[in-house]
Amino acid sequence: SRLLHLFDRERALSLDEVQARLLNPQDRDDVGRALLGFLGPLFRRVAVLRVVRDELSGWLGCGDLDAEVLQGFSGKFSEPSMFAGLRQSVPFSRGPLAPFPLHRRLAEAWGGELPADVVLLPIRIKDRLVTVLYLDRGKEGLGGLDLEPYLRLAAKAAIAFEMCIMRGKLKKA
Numbered sequence: 001s002r003l004l005h006l007f008d009r010e011r012a013l014s015l016d017e018v019q020a021r022l023l024n025p026q027d028r029d030d031v032g033r034a035l036l037g038f039l040g041p042l043f044r045r046v047a048v049l050r051v052v053r054d055e056l057s058g059w060l061g062c063g064d065l066d067a068e069v070l071q072g073f074s075g076k077f078s079e080p081s082m083f084a085g086l087r088q089s090v091p092f093s094r095g096p097l098a099p100f101p102l103h104r105r106l107a108e109a110w111g112g113e114l115p116a117d118v119v120l121l122p123i124r125i126k127d128r129l130v131t132v133l134y135l136d137r138g139k140e141g142l143g144g145l146d147l148e149p150y151l152r153l154a155a156k157a158a159i160a161f162e163m164c165i166m167r168g169k170l171k172k173a
Contacts, residue, residue, distance in 0.1 A: 013037035022160040032060040047134040070109040075102040086122040093120040117141040
């Protein structure tokens, strides 16, 4: 299986560095890569999932996962899952990946293990969910994890994504 270890190729980013990169992203991929550069070394698996209307799909990932399999992942928010609640205004979702079909499809990207402790961080633009960050540490779990810095990072990523959209609109105007 082909594992993508982005942070092996690119030096891990500090919080200050990732925030600086989010200030002037070239495009959406730049935002996603900046998030992976910071989060990758801190978690066993990090996935950045796109949201388009009622559909969730794999986009970028790093750590102990197969990026190609992740990119083939898709699911609907109407399916039972941890993701369903993110459509409302919850700040995050945390808990086990229960054996729902959508979770099993996502877990195929890393061999099928359903971690007992994961965090899903929604990234919203004007109350519209656009991206979800998936984080886990495998069997180690996430005990003692302070979510506050990650919630702030997700809020900054939302602004960076919005800047990319605005830059695209400016180019077309």
